[in-house]
Amino acid sequence: MTATIAITNGTLIDGTGSGPRLNGTILIENGRITSVDAAEIPAGVQVIDAEGQWVLPGIVNGNIHLLDGIMMMGVGGVEYLARYEGNLTSVIEEAAQIALAAGQTTVFDTWNATGPVLASRDRIASGEVPGARIFAAGNIVGMGGPFSADFNLRARQVISTTFANRLDELFSTGVGAEDLSMLAAEDIRPIIRNYLARGVDMLKIAVSDHLLPTLGATRGYLTFSERALKVMLEEGRAAGVPTLAHIQSVEALEISVELGFDVIIHSTLTGQVAIPQATIDKILEKGIYCGVQSVNAAYQSLLEQIQHPFTLYGGGVHIENEQRLIAAGASIMLGTDAGCTSHDVLTDQHGHGDLNRPWTLGTDHVAWGQALIEKGMSHLQVIESSTRIPAEAYGKSADIGTLEVGKFGDVLVLGSDPLDDITALLDVTTVVKAGEVVDRAALPLQPLASVPIPGDPS
Amino acid sequence: MTATIAITNGTLIDGTGSGPRLNGTILIENGRITSVDAAEIPAGVQVIDAEGQWVLPGIVNGNIHLLDGIMMMGVGGVEYLARYEGNLTSVIEEAAQIALAAGQTTVFDTWNATGPVLASRDRIASGEVPGARIFAAGNIVGMGGPFSADFNLRARQVISTTFANRLDELFSTGVGAEDLSMLAAEDIRPIIRNYLARGVDMLKIAVSDHLLPTLGATRGYLTFSERALKVMLEEGRAAGVPTLAHIQSVEALEISVELGFDVIIHSTLTGQVAIPQATIDKILEKGIYCGVQSVNAAYQSLLEQIQHPFTLYGGGVHIENEQRLIAAGASIMLGTDAGCTSHDVLTDQHGHGDLNRPWTLGTDHVAWGQALIEKGMSHLQVIESSTRIPAEAYGKSADIGTLEVGKFGDVLVLGSDPLDDITALLDVTTVVKAGEVVDRAALPLQPLASVPIPGDPS
Amino acid sequence: MTATIAITNGTLIDGTGSGPRLNGTILIENGRITSVDAAEIPAGVQVIDAEGQWVLPGIVNGNIHLLDGIMMMGVGGVEYLARYEGNLTSVIEEAAQIALAAGQTTVFDTWNATGPVLASRDRIASGEVPGARIFAAGNIVGMGGPFSADFNLRARQVISTTFANRLDELFSTGVGAEDLSMLAAEDIRPIIRNYLARGVDMLKIAVSDHLLPTLGATRGYLTFSERALKVMLEEGRAAGVPTLAHIQSVEALEISVELGFDVIIHSTLTGQVAIPQATIDKILEKGIYCGVQSVNAAYQSLLEQIQHPFTLYGGGVHIENEQRLIAAGASIMLGTDAGCTSHDVLTDQHGHGDLNRPWTLGTDHVAWGQALIEKGMSHLQVIESSTRIPAEAYGKSADIGTLEVGKFGDVLVLGSDPLDDITALLDVTTVVKAGEVVDRAALPLQPLASVPIPGDPS
Amino acid sequence: MTATIAITNGTLIDGTGSGPRLNGTILIENGRITSVDAAEIPAGVQVIDAEGQWVLPGIVNGNIHLLDGIMMMGVGGVEYLARYEGNLTSVIEEAAQIALAAGQTTVFDTWNATGPVLASRDRIASGEVPGARIFAAGNIVGMGGPFSADFNLRARQVISTTFANRLDELFSTGVGAEDLSMLAAEDIRPIIRNYLARGVDMLKIAVSDHLLPTLGATRGYLTFSERALKVMLEEGRAAGVPTLAHIQSVEALEISVELGFDVIIHSTLTGQVAIPQATIDKILEKGIYCGVQSVNAAYQSLLEQIQHPFTLYGGGVHIENEQRLIAAGASIMLGTDAGCTSHDVLTDQHGHGDLNRPWTLGTDHVAWGQALIEKGMSHLQVIESSTRIPAEAYGKSADIGTLEVGKFGDVLVLGSDPLDDITALLDVTTVVKAGEVVDRAALPLQPLASVPIPGDPS
Structure with a gap:
């Protein structure tokens, strides 16, 4: 990581919120930016001429699940987990490579199998394998595994209990609904402390339940009492990690804001009840970061047409909530729930090449940008929300988020102007991560989940 | 109701906790007790000679569901509701008559279809039909109807949506999970006020969820934030009705105690986690009444043998919880969840004539007494818990609960001594309600649910 | 039944296939037609002046299920059976009255609960209650009851086994799949003989399976070996009843034709495989009557739009099969599978007042006529197919089917011309059954299933 | 394959039905037996001294499914197929190696994914990989794939349709229920001819349905008309392959015997109806070979205790059927339905090391022997049934089945006497296949399904 790179002649959109700046030359030495307006380019430096191109910070995706979590709530998650068990890090790394090739240099994985995602995080951090830089929460505290009511309880009718339990344990990691929700608040403390000691980068808590896949989206419960939430927040803060709230009702949102979580994931998912204005005011006052999982109009229309169970989540009051948060000037952060969807599931859903699908890693941030622009954000704000803001939300401003x-x-580096058309984010010419040019064509190195299953003799 | 009755020569166990008293003569005029040690019996009075018999206050059952609620969580509830829809008051009255014939002169129905149960309450109160005196909570606030995840969501796969929705609305009465759980606390207030205006006798709130039938018993959620609970309690208190908490975890119990609910229904159902001693102390300090749904050893053994889903509820830590509450001297009240189970469901379960079954109205209080004695209560305490204590719990001491x-x-009036053997409660010779001798043989007047379904031509 | 009636001045369409005849006067004495061209009307006779009207034989519906069978394959059958158990004859009679009021003076019920349908048949035959004249097959031999895989196996997950088994026995009557399909051919004989001795009017046999509701419509099995079928046919013929085949594949049809069944019910339901021409030739050669359950284009389009599971049954190759049978001159008989659908199920399906719905008794024969005309039948043929042909099919020509x-x-008697527009069949002015004018306005006498469920106090 | 082997000094049980013979020396040259009583051993020959041991023909298992078919009807099949898709030949070969190591030198796979099983057959035949010699039927004609009603229809609720359909097609190979059961007999002919041209070794036909996993075992249908069966048999015979019938009712058995199938698989599975004596007589008269899947008493008792769905198949009338076939002297052939069960499913079922479990390949033939002895077979007959008889049944007597x-x-070669105790079949000292000593310790070469799933980082 000792090579020096210069990116010259491009139009800089540096993520700070400033307007575009012409002819900036960025110098990167030993992995870090040493100048953004270098007058001279040292000899022997690798030069990337961005003449007529646009130069942005690497995208920072604040909410993804490298092993695809959306899929695990519906059909297909069962076979995905069976197929890749024992090899989950390969799929996680495939996902991180797909993200990186698309320009997402950093991703925050806010739910995943803790062991595998931390292992892959470390392998990528050490340079052993390429991929987007991963920060990982592991399990969402209070949520069960993929074969629980939080994802696909029904699958247990057709899979072995041994397999189901093993996977549920792999994901819930001792901090699942069944581990915690019956305990008194203080009994939860040592379990959380223990969990944090595993080295997760964030502490994400199920303030709301996650029973949607089993019960539908018409009701919302609280997983923990406020007393228990306070205990967990104390532990998270003591461990120095950002705290994230999973919510899906206005009361859960209100409690999370009140208790001062750092980030609210999908902050606009409040059933079909509008967020009270007082709550929005408090979010701004407290400087809480708002994850928003937005669906663009084209895809929302498809969801409605096929009566998809997620229709209400992207639509209805959700839309107003998004518009009001944007108008209020909340700190909105890119987050998409995208992951490495299996090739078969995409075939089922006619999803191959569908750029509007919000959950396809690699194009997710573009569909997200479109959706936010439709709801009132400027193009420049979309870029901030996709770079600087998530970095701040997670306390990573010292390292990522802007070209500083x-x-x-x-x-x-983009071949066209994202301030003119946000789909320019798809027109990637170069991705540099920590000063190294990414060999985009080579990624993912060994695709598994994103390509057709190898055939048996027929 | 103007006849005068004298009950003479019996051994009085008056419900106050005093020991048995010989040869008391009770005089009842215009429905109320005018003497408990009358020296002389006025002329023209109807005399019940209780020589060699035992005379107790009418049993007060603090927690039943006249339309059988236990059944609605398993198989059989679907056909029960389909069969008796349009006629639910008849089944409710059948149940109230079965209870009365067994000596339960007052019952507190803590979950039922609000409209029907209030209509039957009023018909019985006015003397239009016989039956145990009913006080009713209607729906448990925050809980859905019989075809929701709180009871039998799966039934919707085979019944018409029109039927399912109509019944769900009849039961949830506008205060179900889907009506309330997405709302902000203050938005709940007018809905509760409105609900109380219907004339329910108690306000029962789902502090815990009731998802057990759909998710199993391994996790517990909170239906409402504390803020929302406070709003509801304010409204209940303003309306002057007792407040009841449905709980199934230690945190829900702790919150309920903290907030000062009057009665905790099934206070020992805390998953498999022991109630913290501090919580027990607070219960006693605050004088909170504890409903306990106990299972006697014989039936518990049967549940375990057939791996019944309710096994853990009657067993495990639940038993210790009961023993500790008894030992601590908590105010424990009779409550059984019994109801008018359908004849077919009892046939399925080999339940006809099974005196240990805790959910068969009419024998439920006896199985309950056995269970409590097994866990450490004295026979005299069982009688208090079945008379005076529930009356106090619900603020009805002025009218019921003791022979005063x-x-x-x-x-x-019993033919044998309940202080010697609690099954003497089955040896009923006479029941008097508000000064009128109950024609026990005639009850239920027109049995529907408790007898075989009339046959079609075969 | 001794009154004499004269119907005068109408245009006669007598069911024989002759064209319309003007000014015929029909005389009915003691329930039977004594003249169709009476020159003089005896004194004291009740005269119905059909001036400007059309006079037809009462409609003969060759395939209905008075307790609605279509519904029992989907949602709603469960609650229907629970609600009306013990009272099934009332619903059967309600259905027969709805049919009669619409001009269906005779119906052939080819699947139903044997005991109830025979009881209602007899009550109507004796004049105890009004209604269409019923001939009944009882169970389809080889088919299980309403809570078996032939209808709604899934319902058993939510209803009591005691209820499920009792109803299954009521319907399968000892000749269900589980009674017979494991037996050797000769062991079936005494069971069939016994069944026929109950007095059923037809012997209907499941040549094909009826697993469609559980397995979908993509495969077809044979319930019995040919040897077993022969045994059953021998018994049916010995008992002097018509023999009916339930088929749903070309092989089942071929076998049924080969063995010489009298009537093939839904003869065109051969999966998506065209009936071989040789089979059609044999049907004509042998004079086998073809039941056809046709769906008109408007309703077929609706089925396709909502992706109804019955879409393929009314559409695809089925349509060609119908056209080819019509073109070949087969003896096609009215049959609709209609029954007394519950009000709630119709609400679910937006079916109230939908004249195209093929399964709503009372308008079913009109939708059927439309469907057959769309496939090539003349209006006059539709009338023959709805009167004379089913009478012949079932060997009832001596009594019904024509005005002779x-x-x-x-x-x-119709107010407009059915040869001009078949929906004239809805324009009924008078129905006479066995010489008695039907009080159409009074029917059904006590509607149960076809009206909203009575409400409980709300 | 040119080495010469001599097996000396053992006690020969040669499979012909003759009693044991002492001190036989077997000479194998170029893969075939050249002497069974060699006086002299040529120089340079590999000598296996079987002094004090017993020498039998390699076991010939007449009915197994290398990819475990039993499992695919219950839980676990879903994850098994997902995990090994694209690699099915590896699991098939693992199974064939487990079988071979246990002494099963030849196996007849009567249902499996056609492409993979034929590929593995060929790889083993060519010596590319070790394993039991495979003869394979591919699909059972008329039966659907693993995600159809024939195995696990319910799985489709949780897996992607793309995956489900691909696997169903891989298994049903164009001759499944949905391909054939709606067709007229003659339309089936070219499809079967085409299928046989793929090179399957046997033609197995679903005379009975295989709906047991979806419908339970209480009813039995015929998949094909006799006419269709005749067409298929004609084609099978023309192709020179043995014909096998899958039956599960007396009528299906009767039809199969009548039509002259070569082998009846699980010939005693006739519901709970005894096989008629006349049918047994005909089986003997026609020399039809009877597959029998027997359960020994210890395992039958376990099945009954845990109320396993297969209880009735191994018990009840089935037992009598087996006893009567043995007593009648029918040609009974070893067949077990065993396969390579997944490690997780065995864990679920506490099946690891359970020697009584009939479906665990490698010990299956021993449990089978025990079961047959319990029902009246002699030890010597068990050996014949496990060697010579299946060889004859499939027309392979020229090559396998006896030491001739x-x-x-x-x-x-066994270390103890199987005529004394049949579990001596587990006491294997040497296995020779086609003249080559099997390296038993090395098998399976690369275990996948029979060992724990490799773990992910935890």
């Missing part, structure tokens, strides 16, 4: 001296050399 | 002057003339 | 001397005085 | 000159050198 001292930060990692994570750079995205 | 001024109270309703609700009297149970 | 000696037959029952079953007459339908 | 000219046959393949397939030899099983």
Whole structure:
């Protein structure tokens, strides 16, 4: 990581919220930016000429699940887990490579199998394998595994209990609904402390339940008492990790804001009840970061047409909530729930090549940008929300999120102007991560889940 | 109701906790007790000679569901509701008559279809039909109807949506999970006020969820935030009705105690986690009444043998919880969840004539007494718990619960000594309700659910 | 039944296939037609002046299920049976009254609960209650009851086994799949003989399986070996009843034709495989009657739009099969599978007042006529197929099917011309059954299933 | 395959039905037996001294499914297929190696994914990989794939349709229920001819349905008309392959015997109806071979205790059927339905090391022997039924089944006497296949399904 790179002649959109700046030359040495307006380019440096191109910070995706979580709530998750068990890190790394090739240099995985995602995080961090930089929460505290009511309880009718339990344990990691929800608040403390000691990067808590796949979306419960939430927040803060709230009702949102979580994931998912204005005010006052999982109009229309169970989540009051948060100037952060969907599930859903699908990693941030623009964000704000804001939300501003001296050399070069058309984010010419040019064509190195299953003799 | 009755020569166990008293003569005039040690019997009075018999206050059952609620969580509820829809008051009255014939002169129905149960309550109160005196909570606030995840969501796969929705609305009465759980606390207030205006006698709130039939018993959620609970309690208190908490975890119990609910229904159902001693102390300190749904050893053994889903509820830590509450001297009240189970469901379960079955109205209080004695209560305490204590719990001491002057003339005469053997409660010779001798042989007047379905031509 | 009736001045369409005849006067004495061209009307006779009207034989519906069978394959059958158990004859009679009021003076019920349908048949035959004349097959031999895989196996997950088994026995009557399909051919004989001795009017056999509701419509099995079928046919013929085949594949049809069944019910339901021409030739050669359950284009389009599971049954190759049978001149008989659908199920399906719905008794024969005309039948043929042909199919020509001397005085008078527009069949002015004018406005006498469920106090 | 082997000094049980013979020396040259009583051993020959041991023909298992078919009817099949898709030949070969190591030198796979099983057959035949010699039927004609009603229809609720359909097609191979059961007999002919051209070794036909996993075992249908069966048999005979019938009712058995199938698989599975004596007589008269899947008493008792769905199949009338076939002297052939069960499913079922479990390949033939002895077979007959008889049944007597000159050198050497205790079949000292000593310790070469799933980082 000692090579030096210069990116020259491009139009800089540096993520700070400033307007575009012409002819900036960025210098990256030992992985970090040493200049953003270098007058001279040292000899022997690798030069990337961005003449007529646009230069942005690497995308920071604040909410994804590298092993595809959306899929695990519906059909297909069962076979995905059976197929890749024992090899989950390969799929996680495939996902991180797909993200990186698309310009997402950093991803925050806010739910996943803890062991595998931390292992892959470390392998990527050490340079053993390429991929987007991963920060990982592991399980959402209070949520069960993939074969529980939180995802696909019904699958247990057709799979072995031994397999189901093993996977549920792998995912719930001792901090699932069944581990915690019956306990008194203080009995939860040592379990959380123990969990944090595993080295997760964030503490994400199921303030609301996650029973949607089993019960539908018409009711919302609280997983924990406020007393229990306080205990967990104390532990998270003591461990120095950002705290994230999973919510799906206005009371859960209100409690999360009140208790001062750092980030609210899918902050606009409040059933079909509008967020009270007082709550929005408090979010701004407290400087809480808002994850928003937005669906663009084209895809929302498809969901409605096929009566998809997620229709209400992207539509209805959700839309107003998004518009009001944008108008209020909340700190909105890119987050998509995208992951490495299996090839078969995409075939089922006619999803191959569908750029509007919000959950397809690699194009997810573009569909998200479109959706936010439809709801009132400017193009420039979309770029901030996809770079600087998630970095701040997770306390990573020292390293990522803008093109500023001292930060990692994570750079995205585009062939067309994203301030004119946000789909320019798809027109990637170069991705640099920590000062190294990404060999995009080679990624993912060994695709498994994103390509057709190898055939048996027929 | 103007006849005068004298019950003479019996051994009085008056419900106050005093030991048995010989040769008391009770005089009841205009429905109320005017003497408990009358020296002389006025002329023209109807005399019940209780020589060699035992005279108790009428049993007060603090927790039943006249339309059988236990059944609605398993098989059989679907056909029960289909069969008796349009005629639910008849089944409710059948149940109230079965209870009365067994000596339960007052029952507190803590979950039922609000409209029908209030209509039957009023018909019985006015003397239009016989039956145990009913006080009713209607729906448990925050809980859905019989075809929701709170009871039998799966039934919707085979019944018409029109039928399912109509019944769900009849039961949830606008205060179900889907009506309330997505709302902000203050938005709940007018809905509760409105609900109380219907004339329910108690306000029962789902502090815990009731998802057990759909998810199993391994996790517990909170239906409402504390803020929302406080709003509801304010409204209940303003309306002057007792407040009841449905709980199934230690945190839900703790919150309920903290907030000062009057009665905790099934207070020992805390998953498999022991109630913290501090919580027990607070229960006693605050004088909170504890409903306990106990299973006797014989039936518990049967549940375990057939791996019944309710096994853990009657067993495990639940048993210790009961023992500790008894030992601590908590105010424990009779409550059984019994109802008018359908004849077919009892046939399925080999339940006809099974005196240990806790959910068969009419024998439920006896199985309950056995269960409590097994866990450490004295026989005399069982009688208090089945008479005076529930009356106090619900603020009805002025009228019921003991054999004291001024109270309703609700009297149970037994042919053998319940202080010797609690099954003497089955040896009923006479039941008097509000000064009128109950024609026990005639009850239920027109049995529907408790007898075989009439046959079609075969 | 001794009154004499004269129907005068109408245009006669007598069911024989002759064209319309003007000014015929029909005389009915003691329930039977004594003249169709009476020159003089005896004194004291009740005269119905059909001036400007059309006079037809009463409609003969060759395939209905008075307790609605279609519904029992989907949602709603469960609650219907629970609600009306013990009272099934009332619903059967309600259905027969709805049919009669619409001009269906005779119906052939080819599947139903044997005991109830025979009881209602007899009550109507004796004049105890009004209604269409019923001939009944009872169970389809080889088919299980309403809670078996032939209808709604899934319902057993939510209803009591005691209820499920009792109803299954009531319907399968000892000749269900589980009674017979494991037996050797000769062991079936005494069971069939016994069944016929109950007095059923037809012997209907499941040549094909009826697993469609559980397995979908993509495969077809044979319930019995040919050897077993022969045994059953021998018994049916010995008992002098018509023999009916339930088929749903070309092989089942071929076998049924080969063995010489009298009637093939839904003869065109051969999966998506065209009936071989040789089989059609044999049907004509042998004079086998073809039941056809046709769906008109408007309703077929609706089925396709909502992706109804019955879409393929009314559409695809089925349509060609119908066209080819019509073109070949087969003896096609009215049959609709209609029954007394519950009000709730119709609400679910937006079916109230939908004249195209093929399964709503009372308008079913009109939708059927439309469907057959769309496939090539003439209006006059539709009338023959709805009167004379089903009478012949079932060997009842001596009594019903045409306006000829000696037959029952079953007459339908229409206010407009059915040869011009078949929906004239809805324009009924008078129905006469066995010489008695039907009080159409009074029918059904006590509606149960076809009206909203009575409400409980709300 | 040119080495010469001599097996000396053992006690020969040669499979012909003759009693044991002492001190036989078997000579195998170029893979085939050249002497069974060699006086002299040529120089340079590999000598296996079987002094004090017993020498039998290699076991010939007449009915197994290398990919475990039993499992696919219950839980676990879903994850098994997902996990090994694209690699099915590896699992098939693992199974064939487990079988071979246990002394099963030849197996007849009567249902499996056609492409993979034929590929593995060929790889083993060519010597590319070790394993039991495979003869394979591919699909059972008329039966659907693993995600159809024939196995696990319910799985489709949780897996992707793309995956489900691909696997169903892989297994049903164009001759499934949905391909054939709606067709007229003659339309089936070219499809079967085409299927046979793929090179399957046997033609197995679903005379009975295989709906048991979806419908339970209480009813039995015929998949094909006799006419269709005749067409298929004609084609099978023309192709020179043995014909096998899958039956599960007396009528299906009767039809199969009548039509002259070569082998009846699980010939005693006739519901709970005894096989008529006349049918047994005909089986003997026609020399039809009877597959029997027997359960020994210990395992039958376990099945009954846990109320396993297969209880009735191994018990009840089935037992009598087996006893009567044995007593009648029918040609009974070893067949077990065993396969390579997944490690997780065995864990679920506490099946690891359970020698009584009939479906665990490698010990299956021993449990089978025990079961047959319990029902009246002699030890010597068990050995014949496990060697010579299946070879004859499938027309392979020229090559396998006995220790006779000219046959393949397939030899099983045991350390104890199987005529004394049939579990001696587990006491294998040497297995020779086609003259090559099997390296038993090395098999299976690369275990996948029979060992724990490799773990992910935890």
